[in-house]
Amino acid sequence: MKEMxxxxxxxxxxxxxxxxLFSSSLLLESHGITPVLTMNDGRKLLPHLDQHGAxxxxxxxxxxxxxxxxxxxxxxxxxPATPVVVMTASQExxxxxxxxxxxxxxxxxxxxxxxxxxxxxxxxxETSSLRQQVGALKRSLLHERLEHDQAFSEIITNSARMFxxxxxxxxxxxxxxxxxxxxxxxxxxxxxxxxxxxxxxxxGEMVSVNVAGLDDNMFSDTLFGHRKGAYSGATEHxxxxxxxxxxxxxxxxxxxxxxxxxxxxxxxxxxxxTYYPLGSDVAxxxxxxxxxxxxxxxxxxxxxxxxxxxxxxxxxxxxVEVPPLRERTEDLPLxxxxxxxxxxxxxxxxxxxxTPELLTLLSLHDFxxxxxxxxxxxxxxxxxxxxxxxLSMESFKEAMERGRTRVVDAGQQNVSSGIxxxxxxxGPFPTLKELEALIIAEALRRAGSNQGxxxxxxxxxxxxxxxxxxRMKVKAAE
Numbered sequence: 078m079k080e081m082x083x084x085x086x087x088x089x090x091x092x093x094x095x096x097x098l099f100s101s102s103l104l105l106e107s108h109g110i111t112p113v114l115t116m117n118d119g120r121k122l123l124p125h126l127d128q129h130g131a132x133x134x135x136x137x138x139x140x141x142x143x144x145x146x147x148x149x150x151x152x153x154x155x156x157p158a159t160p161v162v163v164m165t166a167s168q169e170x171x172x173x174x175x176x177x178x179x180x181x182x183x184x185x186x187x188x189x190x191x192x193x194x195x196x197x198x199x200x201x202x203e204t205s206s207l208r209q210q211v212g213a214l215k216r217s218l219l220h221e222r223l224e225h226d227q228a229f230s231e232i233i234t235n236s237a238r239m240f241x242x243x244x245x246x247x248x249x250x251x252x253x254x255x256x257x258x259x260x261x262x263x264x265x266x267x268x269x270x271x272x273x274x275x276x277x278x279x280x281g282e283m284v285s286v287n288v289a290g291l292d293d294n295m296f297s298d299t300l301f302g303h304r305k306g307a308y309s310g311a312t313e314h315x316x317x318x319x320x321x322x323x324x325x326x327x328x329x330x331x332x333x334x335x336x337x338x339x340x341x342x343x344x345x346x347x348x349x350x351t352y353y354p355l356g357s358d359v360a361x362x363x364x365x366x367x368x369x370x371x372x373x374x375x376x377x378x379x380x381x382x383x384x385x386x387x388x389x390x391x392x393x394x395x396x397v398e399v400p401p402l403r404e405r406t407e408d409l410p411l412x413x414x415x416x417x418x419x420x421x422x423x424x425x426x427x428x429x430x431x432t433p434e435l436l437t438l439l440s441l442h443d444f445x446x447x448x449x450x451x452x453x454x455x456x457x458x459x460x461x462x463x464x465x466x467x468l469s470m471e472s473f474k475e476a477m478e479r480g481r482t483r484v485v486d487a488g489q490q491n492v493s494s495g496i497x498x499x500x501x502x503x504g505p506f507p508t509l510k511e512l513e514a515l516i517i518a519e520a521l522r523r524a525g526s527n528q529g530x531x532x533x534x535x536x537x538x539x540x541x542x543x544x545x546x547x548r549m550k551v552k553a554a555e
Contacts, residue, residue, distance in 0.1 A: 087112045087129075088198060091122050091145070092137040092164075097187075101135065101194075108195045109350035109362050110202070119143040126156050133182070133201035138165040138172070153180035158208040160201035164189065206252045223247060228275040232268050233415045236405035242397060243272075250276040254394030255347055257332075258370040263449030264399040266370040267330065273368060274326040281325025281365065284318045288339070289331035296339040297355055300327075300346075307356025319352055322365035332392065333373030333384065340385045347391040367392070402444040402451065409439050409451075416452050417468070420459035429459065429468040437525045438470060441534060442477050474533055514549060517542070 088110060092098050098115040105113050114131075116122060119140050126134075134152060138145035145163065152161050160182035165172075173184045182204065183197050223229065229243050246269070249256065256273065258266045267285070274283040286299060294308075302317030319327060329335075335343065346352050347367060351360040369392050378384035402408065413431055421428040444450050458472040507515070516535065524530035532542040 087114055087131055088133050088135065088202070089113075089122065089125065089131045090115045090135045091117075091119055091140070091148075092135075093117055093119075093140040094137075097137075104191060104194065105198060107362075109364060110195070110198055111364060119145065119148050122148060123151060123155065126152065126159065130156065131159055132205045133198060134159060134161045135198065136161055136163055138163060138167060138176070149176060149179045149181060158205065160204050162197055162201055202253070206254065209251060225250075225276040228272045232265060232272065233411050234405070234408050235411050236400070236408050238400050238405060239408075242269075242399070246273050246397065247276055249273075249395045250278075252395060253366065255367040255369065255392045256395045256397060257375075257393040258368065258397045258399065259375070260370075260372065260399030261401045261445070261447055262372045263447035264401055265448055266372075266399055267328070269397060269399060270326070270328045270368045270370060274328075277326065277366065279325050279366065281323050282321070283326040283328060284322040284365075285328040285330060286318050287330045289334040291336070291339070293336055293338040293342075294355075296336070297342060301342075301352045301354050303355035304357045307354070311356065317354065319346065319363050319365055320361070322363075324364055325366070327365040327367050329367065329369045331371060332369040333371035333375055333378060335384075337383070337385070340388050344385065344388045344391060347388070402447045403442075406440050409436060412448065412451055413439065413455065416455040417459065420456045423456075424459060426459070426462075429462050430466050432467050432470065434527055434530060435468065435470050435473065437527060438473060438477075438530050438533075441523055441530070478533070513545070517545060517549070 088105060090098055090101050090113060092101075092115075095117060098117060102113040102115055105111075114125075116125070119136075120143050122134070122136075125131075136145045136148060136152075145165070149161060149163065152159065157180075161180070162183045162185060163173075163176045163181045164185040164187060166187045167173075168186050176184050182201050185194065185197060223240075223243055224247055232239070234240075250273065256270075258269050260266050270285075271283060288296060291299060298315075298317065300317045300319050302315045302320060303311050305311060305314050329343075342352070346363060350363050352363060353360055375384055375389055375393075379386055379389055413436065417431065418428050439451070446453070454473055454476050457476070458468055461472050462468055517531070520531040520534045521528070524534060528542055528546075529539050532539045535542065537545075
């Protein structure tokens with residue numbers, strides 16, 4: 078069977094009554110369910126599905142030439158991932174039971190109540206989307222390769238965790254559900270969103286909006302636009318970012334900072350796929366896919382009442398957590414080489430060589446600012462490089478020492494304020510000399526026996542470390 082094309086999530090309506098086709102397609106499109114393809118001859122359906130596929134089929138049972146009764150088992154057998162909703166005037170229980178046994182997704186009796194009809198089709202599309210994702214994830218895991226590796230070319234990584242994340246992104250690429258990207262500052266959430274947009278093959282563009290600091294009016298104007306005269310200074314009509322992202326992806330960064338009043342409007346956009354420009358009482362449809370990102374713990378925000386639960390669950394239809402750099406240190410050599418070349422090229426100078434000790438030093442740092450912090454460190458070091466083939470480690474040590482000082486200061490403030498330190502000792506309490514020996518040994522182990530790096534970890538000079546090591550040797554000899 079041919080791989081389904083970009084219209085794989087279209088709805089195909091099959092009915093011999095033109096009036097039913099027209100009214101049904103109009104109803105679905107008015108609720109943002111597009112594209113809708115209509116057929117008045119059942120003989121056209123299977124060839125179309127074989128070539129293009131579909132997100133869902135709405136099938137009339139009694140038609141000339143070939144009936145829905147004959148088509149239903151054929152569709153289920155040849156396209157098991159495509160939900161088939163049977164819609165007919167027959168109210169016979171036996172007919173409904175027979176259709177469900179043949180594999181129908183649902184059975185609707187004409188005339189169908191509009192809200193139930195729309196709800197049924199949406200559930201069918203969601204089911205189809207989920208089946209597509211599971212299938213794509215299985216194929217990806219079985220083949221252990223990426224189908225769109227070029228889409229991830231801007232993300233420099235050699236991490237198995239990141240590779241698994243890429244596989245998941247490919248599996249959900251065509252889903253209509255919103256995506257929530259979480260992760261610490263600087264891990265590359267924006268790059269993940271861009272990669273998702275590229276592999277989704279959506280026709281529209283990706284539009285990014287940082288919602289942090291936007292009050293409710295600014296949020297509404299930025300996303301939804303306004304009509305002329307909507308407020309003082311609105312001298313002409315302006316489309317918002319939602320309209321600009323039509324057919325594409327709307328990326329909302331720092332979603333954890335969104336004001337409560339604006340959360341209600343975003344929820345409406347996600348639930349109903351409609352919005353109102355400022356100054357307008359006419360709803361506009363949106364087919365943009367919503368991708369949101371945050372470095373905050375939204376579950377904690379839920380418990381504190383800062384974030385709406387219904388919005389959270391709408392946004393996290395799919396959730397992607399990007400691991401911090403300290404949990405994928407295997408990426409450090411690649412990132413170091415990439416940023417060294419990038420920095421040297423920017424400054425029009427030869428690329429300096431990193432020393433083996435530099436990688437050891439970097440692997441010992443927690444990188445609270447993640448990849449963004451590493452990039453800043455490297456650019457600063459290259460800017461300060463003057464001569465010789467090898468890059469000095471001094472600027473890296475200074476940056477790490479500044480970070481270490483902040484952590485130590487915070488710890489001292491906790492102790493002075495009465496907060497108990499997070500150190501637990503079981504068994505006989507060690508002496509200071511025993512603790513000193515243990516800490517020095519651990520620092521040397523982490524530093525790969527490099528005394529300069531070990532001294533930096535301990536917050537002392539290298540001569541001071543040498544003196545302590547000499548005393549320890551004397552004591553051991555005694």
